Amino acid sequence: MKLAADMWVATLDGAKAIIMVNIGTAFEPRLKVLKTVHQENPPTHEQGRDRPGRMNDTSGPHKSSMEAPDLHQRAEDAFIADVMLQLEREAEQGAFEKIVLVAPPVALGTVRKEIGAHLRPRIVKEISADYVKMPTPDIAHAVQKALEA
Numbered sequence: 405m406k407l408a409a410d411m412w413v414a415t416l417d418g419a420k421a422i423i424m425v426n427i428g429t430a431f432e433p434r435l436k437v438l439k440t441v442h443q444e445n446p447p448t449h450e451q452g453r454d455r456p457g458r459m460n461d462t463s464g465p466h467k468s469s470m471e472a473p474d475l476h477q478r479a480e481d482a483f484i485a486d487v488m489l490q491l492e493r494e495a496e497q498g499a500f501e502k503i504v505l506v507a508p509p510v511a512l513g514t515v516r517k518e519i520g521a522h523l524r525p526r527i528v529k530e531i532s533a534d535y536v537k538m539p540t541p542d543i544a545h546a547v548q549k550a551l552e553a
Contacts, residue, residue, distance in 0.1 A: 405528065405529070405551045406430035406431070406433075406548065407426050407433040407547055408430050408502065410425060410426060410427075410500070411502045411504065412424065412425050412438075412499075412504070413425075413435060413504045413506065413544075413547055414504070414505050414506065415506040416484065416487055418479070418511055419442065419480065419483065421439075421441045421483075422439075422536060423441075424436060424437050424438060424540065425438055425500070426544070433545075441483075441487060443479065480511070484511055485518045488515060488519065488520070492519075492520035492523045495523040501526060502528045504527075504528055505530045506530075506535050507534075508532070508533065508534040512532050515530075528551075529551055533546070
């Protein structure tokens with residue numbers, strides 16, 4: 405499979421998303437950035453403190469603590485959900501026919517949970533990699549290589 409003309413590529417992680425379209429050909433792909441979205445997401449310890457919850461044990465007067473919430477991960481998941489909602493709307497409006505989704509493994513798990521009914525049939529490949537910090541020409545080359553594999 406090749407990175408066809410007019411095919412979209414969405415590469416994202418928990419803090420940045422780049423939506424691109426191939427304005428080149430299948431043999432010489434050239435990605436044009438349509439939209440870039442950023443999120444400022446400091447570490448959990450900088451976002452505040454939320455004490456771990458407590459739960460009564462079923463046998464006796466003892467209480468057990470539960471794991472403290474990871475505010476940083478929650479913010480990343482919410483960011484990914486928002487980006488996927490935007491892509492779902494674009495798919496519903498017919499903005500693209502085919503799309504490649506690229507995300508690191510943990511983010512890709514969240515991406516898969518957020519894929520909607522209009523977006524699902526348009527996905528030609530999901531790539532488990534972190535390309536969001538790469539220059540656009542390198543992303544085109546890496547996606548092309550992944551599609552051919």
